[in-house]
Amino acid sequence: MEKRKLMLFTLTTIIVLLNVLASFRWNYNNIEGDMRYKTDRWTNIVWVEFYAPLASGSAMEFPLLSNSEISSYPQLESHVEKISMSGYLVSEWLKRMKFTYLYYGFNSFLIIILLLLLAMITRTRMRPTRKSGLN
Numbered sequence: 001m002e003k004r005k006l007m008l009f010t011l012t013t014i015i016v017l018l019n020v021l022a023s024f025r026w027n028y029n030n031i032e033g034d035m036r037y038k039t040d041r042w043t044n045i046v047w048v049e050f051y052a053p054l055a056s057g058s059a060m061e062f063p064l065l066s067n068s069e070i071s072s073y074p075q076l077e078s079h080v081e082k083i084s085m086s087g088y089l090v091s092e093w094l095k096r097m098k099f100t101y102l103y104y105g106f107n108s109f110l111i112i113i114l115l116l117l118l119a120m121i122t123r124t125r126m127r128p129t130r131k132s133g134l135n
Helices: 002-023 073-086 088-126
Strands: 026-032 035-040 045-050 060-063
Touching: 002 088, 045 073, 045 088, 060 073, 060 088, 073 088
Parallel strands: none
Antiparallel strands: 026 035, 035 045, 045 060
């Protein structure tokens, strides 16, 4: 029983640490007009979020080819046109999504193991103990 409690504590600690580390994934740099810059600490890539003036709060995100900042929509448009023709946009987006899905998968796997361990612990507590009366 003590081994299961230790496993439960260890899994809970790993899940909490994983989620705390995930909350520090993005480093938000600065906001210039409709542009918001952020750095993905897992892949070390700078992304720009573009908030269209008439959009309802949803942003379009693009990886920056260099560390140069974009200050207007025409600059962003030419930047996206340049990187979309090279395939850089898709490859960086796929890299970002692979890390994100790896995090979600690993986190889900640990939570399922945690739930199974909890079920095993409650099942052993509810099971009546056998006492042998024949000696």
